[in-house]
Amino acid sequence: MLRYRLALPWVTALAVLAGCADDTTSPVVADAPPASAVGAATPGVTAAPPSGSPTAENVPPTLAFKAKTLNGTEFDGATLAGKPAVLWFWAPWCPTCAGQAKGVKATAEQLAGKVNVIGVGGLDDEAAMQRFVTEWKLDGMPHLSDQAGTVWKRFGVTAQSTFVLLDSTGVVVHKGVFSGEDLLGRAGKLT
Template sequence: MAAAALVLTACGTGAEEPAGSAPPVPSSAATATSAAPTATATTATATVPAVLKFTGTTLDGEAFDGATLAGKPVVFWFWAPWCPKCQAEGPAVAKAAAKYGDKVRVVGIAGLDKSKDAINQFVDRTGTSGIVHLDDRTGALYKHFGVTSQSSYRFVSPGGGTESATGPLDERELADLIDQHTA
């Protein structure tokens, strides 16, 4: 348990552990379902990959359904407000979100901190208020995506395939990765 706690609190050690090794997550506003690589049809035009079958709450308190992201590439950025790497790359994430507009959805996952004020201050300080951020103070979404460190990214293709990267990523590195996943 102590080793798992150290991994979860480390700022971007780059160490990734299997999704099943994370400590239990208390109930929260964010819930997640299995991340198995299957997809089910929800409408005639879109399928929802299992990785996008989750619900959460935005920092503004609005309900968020991951299924709304189906059909387009998505970049999930996992950050913590006390992480210096996350703070440094915030402007690059904001620029990437602006550059790719509706072509790629960028979603921030704010976790590993209990302070809502610290999370909101991070968004203001990094200039990332233009993207959707989900409140994951309990770690349910970190666990759903198998993320054990920050800054981390999960790229999800329209078909549900995923790939991960660990930051810090500068503007060029992030753009190169997004281009690779949307080509």
């Protein structure tokens, strides 16, 4: 019990600093950020495959990264090329994120094969992230384990929950917050 009382001020401070976002509006990003703005030199995120590989010539700079999934496999951002994508940046202790989970799951299921939906968990350890995925039954879609925040930094995300919507060419068309229920309509417009 004492351990939890001592941890509560820290959790509260982290929530305030990290900003468990509840703003439902955000401007549309008209152009893709330049390669330097999307983390070309971000530690822990590696570049896309060398130019001799089959996917390298079609990979936009925004998708030229690799990260680890919660199940321990390597995820290559290049696999998102050619199809619209939704990146959902979440934290396991965020009540806004929990409230969006149902809408994110429905979007992933209803737009399967048309839009890639990827969760990017952060701001906690992998065990907490895995519990969140299990509790909200989100295991039908990939989730990146971004404890170091490298993917978050790559896309300029500073608060959870944030959605980054990319068109099929890798251009960021929206970055911000809205409800999980609104996600299906917004992501559907990308197809």
